[in-house]
Amino acid sequence: MREIVTAALQMGSIQKADSRAAVVARMIALLEQAHEAGATFAVFPELTLTTFFPRWYMEAQSEVDQWFEREMPGRDTAVLFQRARDLNMAISLGYAELTPDGQHFNTSILTNRQGEIVGKYRKIHLPGHSEFDTERAFQHLEKRYFLPGDLGFGVWRNLGGIMGMLICNDRRWPEAYRMLGLQGVEMVTLGFNTPSVNSQQGDEGPQDRLFHHRLSCQSGAYQNSTWVVAVAKAGVEDDHPMIGGSLIIDPNGKIVAETQTEADEMIIHACDLDACNFGKSTIFDFKRHRRIEHYGLITERTGAVPPE
Ligand code: CDV
Numbered sequence: 063m064r065e066i067v068t069a070a071l072q073m074g075s076i077q078k079a080d081s082r083a084a085v086v087a088r089m090i091a092l093l094e095q096a097h098e099a100g101a102t103f104a105v106f107p108e109l110t111l112t113t114f115f116p117r118w119y120m121e122a123q124s125e126v127d128q129w130f131e132r133e134m135p136g137r138d139t140a141v142l143f144q145r146a147r148d149l150n151m152a153i154s155l156g157y158a159e160l161t162p163d164g165q166h167f168n169t170s171i172l173t174n175r176q177g178e179i180v181g182k183y184r185k186i187h188l189p190g191h192s193e194f195d196t197e198r199a200f201q202h203l204e205k206r207y208f209l210p211g212d213l214g215f216g217v218w219r220n221l222g223g224i225m226g227m228l229i230c231n232d233r234r235w236p237e238a239y240r241m242l243g244l245q246g247v248e249m250v251t252l253g254f255n256t257p258s259v260n261s262q263q264g265d266e267g268p269q270d271r272l273f274h275h276r277l278s279c280q281s282g283a284y285q286n287s288t289w290v291v292a293v294a295k296a297g298v299e300d301d302h303p304m305i306g307g308s309l310i311i312d313p314n315g316k317i318v319a320e321t322q323t324e325a326d327e328m329i330i331h332a333c334d335l336d337a338c339n340f341g342k343s344t345i346f347d348f349k350r351h352r353r354i355e356h357y358g359l360i361t362e363r364t365g366a367v368p369p370e
Contacts, residue, residue, distance in 0.1 A: 066332075068331060070291050072296060078115075089106060094145070105153070105253070107253035111131070117299075118203075127160060132162075154251045170252075171183075181218035181220070183228070186214075191203065227252065239282035254294055276307065290310075318331050
């Protein structure tokens with residue numbers, strides 16, 4: 063058995079006016095709760111430190127940049143890293159990254175139990191649009207504020223296993239999981255901010271949103287025989303509701319823990335990485351069963367082209 067006692071630390075809403083320090087204090091409270099319950103690894107959501115700012119249209123770059131971190135850990139987050147170190151816990155955390163040369167990414171990092179950053183992923187599938195859209199009930203401007211990730215889909219050896227990261231919309235793309243699966247991933251962590259309604263389709267409400275979320279995460283886990291830990295930032299942010307439904311999913315695709323609220327909430331599970339072995343050596347033994355000679359279109363073509 064190779065068990066990692068893993069906590070998914072769902073964050074409730076963060077309002078525009080909330081300070082980073084206040085958010086980090088909430089994160090530390092959850093981290094301590096996870097530690098008391100026996101966790102050695104804790105996963106936080108996408109863009110954990112602020113409100114989900116891509117719903118707001120901004121023109122001045124200085125206004126945009128206030129939502130970004132220039133260093134990690136930085137002034138407000140150093141205390142979180144220190145607490146994780148004190149508790150001997152590894153963490154994964156999403157945030158908006160502003161690089162020294164002025165590039166903006168939607169980023170997630172992974173630390174070891176000594177609080178050292180061992181992995182970084184920059185979100186590749188950016189949903190939404192880049193200009194103000196009058197047709198939408200609310201905006202989703204990730205394409206305006208972020209560049210597509212430039213680091214590819216990586217995995218890292220950590221806590222005795224092989225870990226990879228995705229971010230939110232990536233979970234809807236089987237290629238993203240498969241890129242990690244092809245590197246032997248045993249645990250995928252992913253944070254998300256998913257509005258409870260579709261801004262372009264009024265009748266798609268929270269139940270459908272949760273269904274598609276579970277479907278995407280459970281199939282990614284099953285088809286790659288990996289644990290998936292999906293963590294929400296949930297609740298109502300400045301009048302905009304977002305789903306909860308943080309999940310821990312086993313390599314059979316079964317949900318073993320799920321949050322019940324849209325507030326700050328911990329779920330925990332002892333994830334045995336050896337549970338990945340059966341699927342990886344049988345039905346999803348890629349080396350024996352994949353037929354890459356027929357998969358060319360996946361990298362040659364972006365959009366669907368129907369026959370004449
Ligand atoms: N933060 C996200 O990537 N949210 C998208 C929404 C826009 C659908 C998601 O896939 O959940």
